[in-house]
Amino acid sequence: SQQGEEDPQALSIQEGENATMNCSYKTSxxxxxxxxxxxxxxxVHLILIRSNEREKHSGRLRVTxxxxxxxxxxxxxxxxxxxxxxxFCATALSGAGSYQLTFGKGTKLSVIP
Amino acid sequence: xxxxxxxxxxVICKSGTSVKIECRSLDFQxxxxxxxxQFPKQSLMLMATSNEGSKATxxxxxxxxxxxxNHASLTLSTLTVTSAHPEDSSFYICSARPSGRYEQYFGxxxxxxxx
Numbered sequence: 632s633q634q635g636e637e638d639p640q641a642l643s644i645q646e647g648e649n650a651t652m653n654c655s656y657k658t659s660x661x662x663x664x665x666x667x668x669x670x671x672x673x674x675v676h677l678i679l680i681r682s683n684e685r686e687k688h689s690g691r692l693r694v695t696x697x698x699x700x701x702x703x704x705x706x707x708x709x710x711x712x713x714x715x716x717x718x719f720c721a722t723a724l725s726g727a728g729s730y731q732l733t734f735g736k737g738t739k740l741s742v743i744p
Numbered sequence: 745x746x747x748x749x750x751x752x753x754x755v756i757c758k759s760g761t762s763v764k765i766e767c768r769s770l771d772f773q774x775x776x777x778x779x780x781x782q783f784p785k786q787s788l789m790l791m792a793t794s795n796e797g798s799k800a801t802x803x804x805x806x807x808x809x810x811x812x813x814n815h816a817s818l819t820l821s822t823l824t825v826t827s828a829h830p831e832d833s834s835f836y837i838c839s840a841r842p843s844g845r846y847e848q849y850f851g852x853x854x855x856x857x858x859x
Binding site (some may be wrong): 664666672679723730731733736 | 787
């Protein structure tokens with residue numbers, strides 16, 4: 632079953648606006664990762680946040696993690712048309728086998744120029 | 745850095761034939777490689793995990809005799825879809841995990857169409 636569930640499923644914004652995507656999961660994790668996928672292509676790793684971290688930044692990306700609520704959010708600031716893609720959260724479970732990732736269903740982001 | 749190639753990018757084959765997909769980590773050694781399947785507008789489903797020199801671990805519901813995985817070296821893994829059927833048509837994506845890291849680096853994917 633899916634571990635991560637993204638919300639919303641689709642998001643359309645104007646260029647320059649901020650985009651926020653949320654991810655919820657069900658079990659204890661070692662870390663949570665966000666990936667981007669352009670249509671028909673492979674995934675690109677964006678950012679990894681460990682279970683003992685609460686917030687992480689990378690350029691225009693900001694990720695938060697709330698382990699008590701089992702949720703994470705990805706904020707893209709000052710969006711650009713090139714940010715148009717699907718965004719997936721993926722969780723690595725605690726304990727043995729923590730290298731495997733379970734992906735959510737993704738949020739399809741459209742940034743309108 | 746951390747580039748993963750996948751070949752071919754697309755393939756059309758006839759029902760009953762076999763198809764081999766290669767996944768290579770170009771600038772790092774991959775302790776573990778993963779194979780995923782993705783249906784249109786859906787998420788990635790992990791098919792199997794392979795470690796160099798050992799047998800792959802398949803997820804529940806994935807037929808190991810149909811999807812043969814070989815991880816011959818720290819930079820190469822192959823997925824062979826044997827006796828392909830139209831329902832095997834899908835987008836197959838591999839990823840590679842560098843030693844000591846949790847991140848996975850993905851290939852560009854292979855679109856398989858079985859006619």
